[in-house]
Amino acid sequence: MSTAAQALAEAAQPIHPPPTSFWRQYVFSIDHKVIAKQFLWAGLLFLLVGGTLAMLIRWQWAYPYRPVPVIGQLFLRENGGVIGPATYQQIFTTHGLIMIFFAVTPVLIGCFGNFLIPLMIGARDMAFPKLNMYSFWTFLLSQLLVLASFFTDLGSAGAGWTTYPPLSTNVGTPGPGQTLVVAAIFVTGVSSTMGAINYVTTVIRMRAPGMGYMRLPLTMWGLWLTAILNALFVPVLGSAALLLLLDRNFGTQFFVAGASAVRGGGDPILFQHLFWIFGHPEVYILILPAWGILGDVIPFFARKPHHWYKGTVWAMVIVTVLSAMVYGHHMFMTGMSPLLGEGFMLFTLLISAPSMVVVLNWALTLWRASIRFDTPMLFALATVFVFGVGGLTGLFLADISMDLYLHDTMFVVGHFHFTMAAASFIGAMTGVYFWFPKIFGRKLDERLGKAHFWFTFVGITLVFAGQLLAGYAGQQRRLFDPFQYTFIQGLRGLNRWTSFFAFALFAGQFIFVWNFFKTLFGKAVPAGENPWQVTTLEWTATGSPPPFHNFDRIPEVVRGPHEFSNPEVRRLTGRDFAGQSEVLPGSAGPALAAARG
Amino acid sequence: MTAAPLPEHGYGLPHDVSVDGFRVDELIHFTLAAITVIFVVVAASLIWSFVKHRSGPALYSHGTRGSIGLVVGAVALVLVGVDGNLFIHTLGDMHQYFWNFKSAEAAQGAVLIEVNAHQWSWDARYPGADGRFGTPDDVITTDDIRIPVGVPVVVQLASTDVIHSLYLPNLRVKQDAVPGTITRITFQAKIPGEYEIACAQHCGPNHYKMRAVLTVLAPDAFRNWLADAGEDARRAYDPEDKEAHWGWEWRRFEP
Numbered sequence: 141m142s143t144a145a146q147a148l149a150e151a152a153q154p155i156h157p158p159p160t161s162f163w164r165q166y167v168f169s170i171d172h173k174v175i176a177k178q179f180l181w182a183g184l185l186f187l188l189v190g191g192t193l194a195m196l197i198r199w200q201w202a203y204p205y206r207p208v209p210v211i212g213q214l215f216l217r218e219n220g221g222v223i224g225p226a227t228y229q230q231i232f233t234t235h236g237l238i239m240i241f242f243a244v245t246p247v248l249i250g251c252f253g254n255f256l257i258p259l260m261i262g263a264r265d266m267a268f269p270k271l272n273m274y275s276f277w278t279f280l281l282s283q284l285l286v287l288a289s290f291f292t293d294l295g296s297a298g299a300g301w302t303t304y305p306p307l308s309t310n311v312g313t314p315g316p317g318q319t320l321v322v323a324a325i326f327v328t329g330v331s332s333t334m335g336a337i338n339y340v341t342t343v344i345r346m347r348a349p350g351m352g353y354m355r356l357p358l359t360m361w362g363l364w365l366t367a368i369l370n371a372l373f374v375p376v377l378g379s380a381a382l383l384l385l386l387d388r389n390f391g392t393q394f395f396v397a398g399a400s401a402v403r404g405g406g407d408p409i410l411f412q413h414l415f416w417i418f419g420h421p422e423v424y425i426l427i428l429p430a431w432g433i434l435g436d437v438i439p440f441f442a443r444k445p446h447h448w449y450k451g452t453v454w455a456m457v458i459v460t461v462l463s464a465m466v467y468g469h470h471m472f473m474t475g476m477s478p479l480l481g482e483g484f485m486l487f488t489l490l491i492s493a494p495s496m497v498v499v500l501n502w503a504l505t506l507w508r509a510s511i512r513f514d515t516p517m518l519f520a521l522a523t524v525f526v527f528g529v530g531g532l533t534g535l536f537l538a539d540i541s542m543d544l545y546l547h548d549t550m551f552v553v554g555h556f557h558f559t560m561a562a563a564s565f566i567g568a569m570t571g572v573y574f575w576f577p578k579i580f581g582r583k584l585d586e587r588l589g590k591a592h593f594w595f596t597f598v599g600i601t602l603v604f605a606g607q608l609l610a611g612y613a614g615q616q617r618r619l620f621d622p623f624q625y626t627f628i629q630g631l632r633g634l635n636r637w638t639s640f641f642a643f644a645l646f647a648g649q650f651i652f653v654w655n656f657f658k659t660l661f662g663k664a665v666p667a668g669e670n671p672w673q674v675t676t677l678e679w680t681a682t683g684s685p686p687p688f689h690n691f692d693r694i695p696e697v698v699r700g701p702h703e704f705s706n707p708e709v710r711r712l713t714g715r716d717f718a719g720q721s722e723v724l725p726g727s728a729g730p731a732l733a734a735a736r737g
Numbered sequence: 738m739t740a741a742p743l744p745e746h747g748y749g750l751p752h753d754v755s756v757d758g759f760r761v762d763e764l765i766h767f768t769l770a771a772i773t774v775i776f777v778v779v780a781a782s783l784i785w786s787f788v789k790h791r792s793g794p795a796l797y798s799h800g801t802r803g804s805i806g807l808v809v810g811a812v813a814l815v816l817v818g819v820d821g822n823l824f825i826h827t828l829g830d831m832h833q834y835f836w837n838f839k840s841a842e843a844a845q846g847a848v849l850i851e852v853n854a855h856q857w858s859w860d861a862r863y864p865g866a867d868g869r870f871g872t873p874d875d876v877i878t879t880d881d882i883r884i885p886v887g888v889p890v891v892v893q894l895a896s897t898d899v900i901h902s903l904y905l906p907n908l909r910v911k912q913d914a915v916p917g918t919i920t921r922i923t924f925q926a927k928i929p930g931e932y933e934i935a936c937a938q939h940c941g942p943n944h945y946k947m948r949a950v951l952t953v954l955a956p957d958a959f960r961n962w963l964a965d966a967g968e969d970a971r972r973a974y975d976p977e978d979k980e981a982h983w984g985w986e987w988r989r990f991e992p
Contacts, residue, residue, distance in 0.1 A: 397917025448800035475920035510795035548937035614906035
């Protein structure tokens with residue numbers, strides 16, 4: 141029996157037969173679930189590449205001028221396995237770019253966005269399934285461009301992930317590798333824009349009957365706001381990359397000034413404005429999905445409704461709006477107008493308010509809860525911790541006075557690694573452990589998961605705390621050999637210990653790799669429809685993994701996403717949770733439940 | 738004279754040798770104290786929840802007026818007490834000291850220096866006896882900036898090739914050098930000695946070697962050095978060497 145609203149939704153999204161050919165099923169698929177897995181594989185693979193590059197940086201700081209074991213023999217043969225300054229600048233440049241654009245973005249947004257949006261809002265697929273497929277293949281092209289850049293003369297990009305001109309023009313990095321990487325940024329921007337338009341449209345147009353905005357799981361809010369930011373600001377990055385390509389290859393001078401400019405030249409600072417008006421929202425692009433995931437996983441495992449759901453939603457909306465108005469704090473030292481600088485400082489300090497609301501709501505959700513410490517919950521709680529450290533250290537950097545000293549030091553590196561790297565990565569791992577049973581139909585091993593958790597949490601905290609300490613003592617970022625400076629020489633031990641922790645952190649990730657493949661290809665134990673006993677549609681209205689058409693019948697949503705420990709539900713069902721579309725026995729059908737909200 | 742800055746002791750901030758650096762340090766210490774309190778309070782409440790509320794029924798609540806008021810109140814408290822305090826203090830410090838180029842230039846005995854950054858050196862130019870930049874008696878040094886103790890120093894910064902950033906860890910200041918524009922930085926040392934000048938902005942493979950030495954001299958010693966160096970400069974001046982004539986007319990600060 142279905143309601144009129146459901147019948148309308150069914151008519152709008154009829155069930156199509158699943159594809160039968162191998163290529164259409166697994167390769168050029170338009171199924172959002174398959175595309176999500178493709179993004180997951182591509183992202184995890186590049187996470188390994190980016191992580192390896194990070195290990196090379198840490199090796200250099202622990203043992204400068206000494207041959208790198210194994211990797212040095214494979215890739216740095218002509219140099220006797222030793223990292224040189226030119227190689228080193230390529231390593232930290234590509235580490236940053238790969239982690240941000242080609243590893244964390246595809247996992248958090250490409251994989252979870254694709255997999256979860258239709259399933260959590262109760263749709264049969266994305267609004268534009270073909271655009272979705274193009275988005276992935278465009279993304280793959282951008283990854284290939286990055287890989288290709290390593291094999292060019294003079295090697296890959298070396299101007300830093302921020303790609304500031306004139307260093308990123310032929311003045312500083314004449315090799316074709318830098319061109320390929322800038323092109324890769326442009327192409328991945330095209331992919332992100334396609335994905336973003338798709339996500340925004342899908343959430344607006346294809347929510348199941350009854351799924352009002354204030355009933356959306358917080359993961360949906362995070363991904364939707366992220367998609368809005370992507371749609372607005374990635375094209376700005378694209379324009380900057382395009383102008384930079386023209387500067388590099390067609391003799392224009394948008395960003396070239398100084399001795400190499402003819403007839404006046406352009407303005408290097410213009411690039412920074414274009415870059416950071418994208419770049420600061422990008423920080424939130426990477427953290428909002430993680431916030432969203434936490435906003436659901438924490439109440440799920442606390443068995444308690446999210447504290448002040450609407451407060452968190454509005455806080456996330458305000459962060460989204462403010463995120464474009466704070467970017468100038470990256471440019472405090474460029475000689476910008478003091479008035480402009482002070483405005484940016486004000487907004488940067490203000491953005492801490494909604495962030496605090498989000499964190500305090502998590503804390504109050506956990507208050508008087510009934511917490512289950514499964515692996516996803518452990519990762520979620522660790523995300524709260526590392527995001528807290530990252531957010532609090534941001535206070536120093538919001539402030540112009542303190543930036544006079546701290547800007548461009550390792551303190552900045554530690555701060556943004558706690559937020560963008562640690563919180564996004566551990567947030568993404570929360571999602572991987574939590575939704576793995578839904579994506580693949582099997583549950584990851586809990587014991588290996590917990591071992592992986594402790595390595596990751598302790599490792600990440602120590603590594604990035606080491607960076608904060610080094611920066612507090614004044615060490616600049618991006619130094620091939622920091623110990624050229626007398627005032628940094630006392631930090632040798634600190635840098636070396638930080639590297640040891642980083643090696644342990646990296647090694648610990650192989651527990652995850654082992655767990656991943658063991659679960660995927662080992663003895664199959666079906667996870668069941670709802671192994672975590674939670675409420676949202678993907679767990680309560682379809683199987684694990686869901687069929688090609690997601691829902692046999694499009695569900696009608698009758699309540700919010702976090703209905704836990706409701707005494708009324710317990711009396712009627714004996715359970716401590718009620719699914720979003722579940723009709724409770726004895727209640728007078730969906731209509732009445734919908735009216736009660 | 739060999740330049741030999743001494744290493745720092747321990748892991749904290751490098752020792753401060755400037756007149757205004759304590760303003761930065763005070764804000765850093767205030768912020769450190771504030772975030773430590775916030776962190777400990779939130780972490781303690783979380784740990785309490787983990788220990789106390791791991792079994793037994795959960796409270797069925799989407800948030801009450803009281804608990805929402807607690808969130809709003811705590812956020813307002815931090816916003817006013819910490820963020821507001823930082824904002825007000827910083828506005829004052831920037832206007833009166835760190836970005837107050839007008840009074841720094843007008844101060845009695847202020848030293849004006851032009852610095853041109855390029856891959857991977859800092860060239861400094863002093864106006865010489867005639868007090869004007871871009872004339873044959875200009876004193877030019879490389880990776881060696883000398884200043885007198887106790888008077889404001891104003892530096893105008895340019896770059897030939899890519900963006901660099903002049904960073905004086907012991908004086909708590911920093912400023913980018915951007916090709917095509919001239920930026921400013923002002924500071925005042927209070928303890929004579931030798932300190933490091935670093936580049937803080939990635940500027941190519943040898944960024945790590947873009948190190949220079951700041952020598953803070955007693956006023957007499959500085960005057961003597963500048964007079965001697967001015968004589969040398971006049972003798973060494975080569976009108977054909979266009980590369981060496983990178984100086985510019987000093988740009989008075991107009992807000």
